[in-house]
Amino acid sequence: MPWTLVYILDFIAILTFAVSYYRNCYRRGYRIDMWHFILLSACIIPNMLMLPFARNELNGVVLGQDYAAVMAVLPTVFLITFVGYYSMLVGGGLWRLRTGIGIRRAVIPLLDIPPRCSRMLMSSRTLLVFQSAVCLCLQVSVLLVYFAHNGFGFDLRRYASENPSLRPVLLLASNYSVVIASHCLARYVDKKEKVLLGCTLLLSLGLVFFGARSSILNIYLTVFLCFLIRLRSKVNLFKLFGVAVVMVMVILYLGGVRSGQYSLTEFFKSLVFLLLFGNTFSDLRDFSWVYAKWDHVFWAGKTYLAAFMAFVPRFASSFRDTWGLGVMTATTVGFDPEVHPGLRPGIFGEGFFNFGMLGVIAVGLLLGIAGRRVDIDVKRTLSSRQPSMMRAYASTALSTVVGSFALTAGFSGLYILVGIYFFSWICLQIGSLVGVREIVIKRGRGFISTPSS
DSSP states (O other), X not given: OOHHHHHHHHHHHHHHHHHXXXXXXXXXTOSOOHHHHHHIIIIIIIIIITHHHHTSGGGHHHHGGGHHHHHHHHHHHHHHHHHHHHHHHHHHHHHHTTOSTTHHHHHHHHHTHHHHHHHHHTTOHHHHHHHHHHHXXXXXHHHHHHHHHHOSOSOHHHHHHHSGGGHHHHHXXXXXXHHHHHHHHHHHHHXXXXXXXXXXXXXXXXXXXXXXXXXXXXXXXXXXXXXXXXXXXXXXXXXXXXXXXXXXXXXXXXXXXXXXXXXXXXXXXXXXXXXXXXXXXXXXXXXXXXXXXXXXXXXXXHHHHXXXXXXXXXXXXXXXXXXXXXXXXXXXXXXXXXXXXXXXXXXXXXXHHHHTHHHHHHHHHHHHHHHHHHXXXXXXXXXXXXXXHHHHHHHTHHHHHHHHHHSGGGHHHHHHHHHXXXXXXXXXXXXXXXXXXXXXXXXXXXXXXXXXX
């Protein structure tokens, strides 16, 4: 495909997003909403805006001798992503237009399950404090083992990759902490219970030693977005852009800290390279890298099956150890999966390598339907007479669940989330039986609610 045509398609995609944002977000009194944030973070920034930089010769520092092969397939990979992006737009449009007589009504109860479970978890302050204590115990236990064998440091992830038996515990502690800390923060915004803010900050501090940049960001990002949506037109876009820049810089710096580089001077010297050619926004380049080395034999759903088996540790399952998404992307380009966690082929990469363009379209439609549903629910909740951060945040749980199916690299986190919900339900039932807390079932609303402590 000629590069001129590629850049024309890139311009069309960006223009489509800009027009949609102006008409459906800005003109309606919002400065940001969930739908356009999802499109921006999943498609526009890592693919459309990064296209010129993905083609830049500085990528040769990362790609090495594979640079020429990756550049040759980059237009094809961009076209795949372009189709996925418009599939998302179609999925969102179908949900918004309420098409599919009977199907929509049948699907709604299923889509309501994650938000209902999230509201249940936030229904009790005592429950959140208790689970925060459990998370802290897990964090401390893992860090003590790490410090005892490796000394003080921030690269627990590498240590875990060299000690496979520790990976499940590390994964549990990290995902558990993110879920509980974010729910504590959402309830704090509504209830102003300082103990929950303390729990959020303590769990965040522990995750710094884990080197989990995205995990720390996930604690605050969704609640922050809901807060901005509630402010509507009061949000200053220039200040918001400044906050976004600071957040990206913190994320990049934590990546340096994880590898043992603490100097701020060296960090700022390499900031541009890290931002444009590092692995923060490398989806398009990495997708192209895997595609260039791929043998063009579709994986036929094997990475999805390996994800469904995520409850089995990789060291105990030869199938997972062969067909996990991280393993497949790493081995395809010639990396050792015992050392390298794998490349990030974007939200459409796994669907393509398994099922071709049909997989890309299916993933796009799924993400579009879920994203539009979340956007509508969050706006409706935050624009009501009694806006609730807890209910708005709970609505976003659907995106977490659907995203795990679209890109299975973190599918084990979905099992952990289900386990947290089930454990929370058990705790509430025990609390009811021993008289610790009265549980009121609000009929007709379909979720469990308890009075505050």
